[in-house]
Amino acid sequence: MTEDGTLLGVAHTGVPPQVDRDDCGLREVLDRVGDRWSVLVLSLLEDGPRRYSDLRRAIDEISQRMLTLTLRGLQRDGLVTRTVTPSTPPSVHYALTGPGRTLSTEVGALLHWARQHRDYIEEHRMRYDGALATHRGPG
Amino acid sequence: MTEDGTLLGVAHTGVPPQVDRDDCGLREVLDRVGDRWSVLVLSLLEDGPRRYSDLRRAIDEISQRMLTLTLRGLQRDGLVTRTVTPSTPPSVHYALTGPGRTLSTEVGALLHWARQHRDYIEEHRMRYDGALATHRGPG
DNA sequence: CGGGATCCCCCGCGATACTG
DNA sequence: CAGTATCGCGGGGGATCCCG
Numbered sequence: 526m527t528e529d530g531t532l533l534g535v536a537h538t539g540v541p542p543q544v545d546r547d548d549c550g551l552r553e554v555l556d557r558v559g560d561r562w563s564v565l566v567l568s569l570l571e572d573g574p575r576r577y578s579d580l581r582r583a584i585d586e587i588s589q590r591m592l593t594l595t596l597r598g599l600q601r602d603g604l605v606t607r608t609v610t611p612s613t614p615p616s617v618h619y620a621l622t623g624p625g626r627t628l629s630t631e632v633g634a635l636l637h638w639a640r641q642h643r644d645y646i647e648e649h650r651m652r653y654d655g656a657l658a659t660h661r662g663p664g
Numbered sequence: 665m666t667e668d669g670t671l672l673g674v675a676h677t678g679v680p681p682q683v684d685r686d687d688c689g690l691r692e693v694l695d696r697v698g699d700r701w702s703v704l705v706l707s708l709l710e711d712g713p714r715r716y717s718d719l720r721r722a723i724d725e726i727s728q729r730m731l732t733l734t735l736r737g738l739q740r741d742g743l744v745t746r747t748v749t750p751s752t753p754p755s756v757h758y759a760l761t762g763p764g765r766t767l768s769t770e771v772g773a774l775l776h777w778a779r780q781h782r783d784y785i786e787e788h789r790m791r792y793d794g795a796l797a798t799h800r801g802p803g
Numbered sequence: 804c805g806g807g808a809t810c811c812c813c814c815g816c817g818a819t820a821c822t823g
Numbered sequence: 824c825a826g827t828a829t830c831g832c833g834g835g836g837g838a839t840c841c842c843g
Contacts, residue, residue: 551703551704551775551778553778553782553785554774554775554777554778555697555698555703555774558694558697558698558774559694559697559698559699560698560815560816561815561816562816564690564694576824576825577824577825577826578824578825581825587817588816588817588818588819589825589826589827590816590817590818590819590826590827590828591815591816591817592826593825593826593827594815594816600792601788601789601792601793602785602788602789603784603785603788603789603792609825613824614824614825615823615824615825615826616824616825617824617825617826624781624784624785627777627781628777628781631773631774631777632774634770634773635693635694635697635770635771635774636690636693638693638766638767638770639690639692639693642763642766642767643692645742645763646692646741646742646763649740649741649742650740650741650742653739653740653742654740699835699836700835700836701836715804715805716804716805716806717804717805720805726837727836727837727838728805728806729806729807729808729836729837729838729839730835730836730837731806732805732806732807733835733836748805751804752804753804753805754804754805754843755804755805756804756805756806
């Protein structure tokens with residue numbers, strides 16, 4: 526971010542910033558990162574290539590359907606590569622591409638923020654919910 | 665991120681990293697940031713406080729229901745403040761808190777990444793889809 | 804003006820079963 | 824081992840109406 530402090534890159538021209546022109550790619554990235562599993566897979570791949578079943582065991586709450594879908598999506602966007610070793614039984618491993626790696630770095634920063642503000646958010650939620658209960662009465 | 669390059673903060677102890685212990689706050693932040701409107705609102709507030717109807721016009725594809733829900737969520741987490749000016753008609757404005765500002769900065773970095781890799785992703789998708797069509801035949 | 808309540812639809816996701 | 828195909832649900836989110 527620059528000194529103008531405008532997240533969406535809209536210069537201070539006097540008009541209130543609109544969202545039309547800033548949509549460029551934002552939603553797509555957030556959809557990618559915002560789904561249930563992508564960042565988890567991305568982060569697991571930071572240590573190096575991993576096999577399909579390896580990822581499956583590492584996450585283990587994930588269904589094989591969602592793991593496949595997630596990997597396909599990441600592969601489609603060029604964030605991971607899929608490499609098949611034709612053997613019996615066949616072996617497939619996935620690895621981050623360059624962009625995949627830089628993305629997971631960005632996401633890592635977000636995770637860092639999450640850690641730092643976890644308690645703050647937690648406490649704020651409790652206070653907010655508590656205040657609500659007060660306003661509306663306990664019953 | 666430190667030099668170990670592990671997004672989830674799992675040290676290289678020789679065991680494959682699991683996701684159980686790293687869930688700390690990650691999902692919550694991603695749920696917050698991953699929904700359809702939060703980051704947009706966050707980013708619009710970077711320029712300073714805004715009134716409800718002002719935000720509504722700025723986004724304009726958003727329903728008032730979702731704007732309200734989004735603002736409530738951000739407020740609940742202590743990321744924005746809600747200030748009522750009792751007048752006729754009443755006026756309500758929203759502003760970022762400190763944590764809200766740092767979060768939107770992080771999100772801004774993600775947006776920057778999105779801009780830089782937009783074309784890459786776009787092209788990669790087209791190639792991926794094109795290759796799929798080739799494998800399965802034109803229909 | 805700034806919302807709350809309600810209805811409804813879509814689809815992300817999980818569970819399960821089958822294949823090369 | 825590494826997927827694919829099908830079914831079904833839960834809830835996120837839009838549309839609409841109403842209120843102080």
